[in-house]
Amino acid sequence: MTPPDFEYLRKLFKDHSGLDLSADKQYLIESRLLPLARKCGLAGIPDLVAKIRSGSSQHIVQAVEAMTTNETFFFRDKVPFDHFRDTIMPELLKARAARRAVRIWCAAGSTGQEPYSLAMYLKEMSAALVGWRVEIIATDLSQEVLEKSKAGIYSQFEVQRGLPIQMLVKYFKQSGEFWQINPELRAMVQHRQLNLLHDFSQLGSFDVVFCRNVLIYFDQDTKINVFNRLARLMDTDGFLVLGAAETVVGLTDTFKPVADRRGLYRPSGLRAAGAVTPRLAALAAGH
Incomplete structure (x- = not known):
């Protein structure tokens, strides 16, 4: 070259x-x-x-x-998914008890292992979520990986990476050399093609955003811009989950680290100029 x-x-x-x-x-x-x-x-x-x-x-x-197109696998790095099960969802079950709804965004959903890992944990806590509306939105720049995610079909190698055997047996059906995730779990994930450089406000507000192992490839100004726009979609009791090598520290004040929870952040309430929280926007509109 x-x-x-x-x-x-x-x-x-x-x-x-x-x-x-x-x-x-x-x-x-x-x-x-x-x-x-x-x-x-x-x-x-x-x-x-x-x-x-x-x-x-x-x-x-x-x-x-x-x-x-980046590598991904089920329950990658484990810790963020433990946070989701042990910290994020228990807190949101209390904080969202009045409206009984939770929206989750996987901002680099790739071939689906991340959103389906979350879906499996949500199914495991289904007794506590009876009557709740839980949405998982998976976006990615690549339409090709989104199509694979929609199909939910994985090779033996892919399901052996990070996926506990009991979950494989419980949530997947074998077809020849491949495994397909159950229709019920596939239905829990909505897929949309999206470029994080572009406006994503049309996705609406979120309680949880997984934005892992994607911003690491961006320059500093682009990272700051994405963080500031993410903060506008979240209330201060929401959660942002980043990859192990990613942080908001030293880049923006719109998010703050959660103590003793590596990779977990909450909106600080400090917004970039002109930003309005979803809740404030609803109040301003008289809702």
Whole structure:
């Protein structure tokens, strides 16, 4: 890959997805795009770049998706899901007792392991949620991974990574070499294609936002912008869950860490200019 092509692709990925690749990441671009070039019937990356430079929207989308599709597995890192079961949901069951509704957003839902892990924990606590409306919205930049998530079909390798055997038996049905998550759990997750660089206020307000292992690829200004916009969708008793290598500390005052709960944050009530909480907006509208 020539230096001009590399710089062109770096700018393309940042503009389209927020992916901020340092100058030493040429190997990463090559490892992700070479298989794509071959899949498209092209000789190599230079031919793929030529297609992209010509304005081929199809090749642009495919290249961006190839670069932004990240690894995921069931109950990844375990701790955030323990927080969800042991801290987040017990607190929300009290705080939302009047309206009996909880909305959860997986902002980088990928192939579905994260939202379905949450769905399984919610099923485990179903006795406490009788009469409640619980929504899980899973979004991702890539339509391809969202389609896999909707299908809920996973290989033996994928279900062996992080998924307790008792949950596999309880919530999945085997079909040949693959396992499909039960229709009841698939119905608990709504899927929408979404780019975090774009406006996401149309999704409405949320009580819990899982935004894990995606902002780590953004530059500082983009991270701050996303955090500030997330805060506008949440009341101060909501929860933000970040990846192990991610933090709001030193970036924004719109969220504050939860003591003794690694990766867990709450809106601080301090909003970026012009921001209005969902609750205040409802009061202003007379609801």
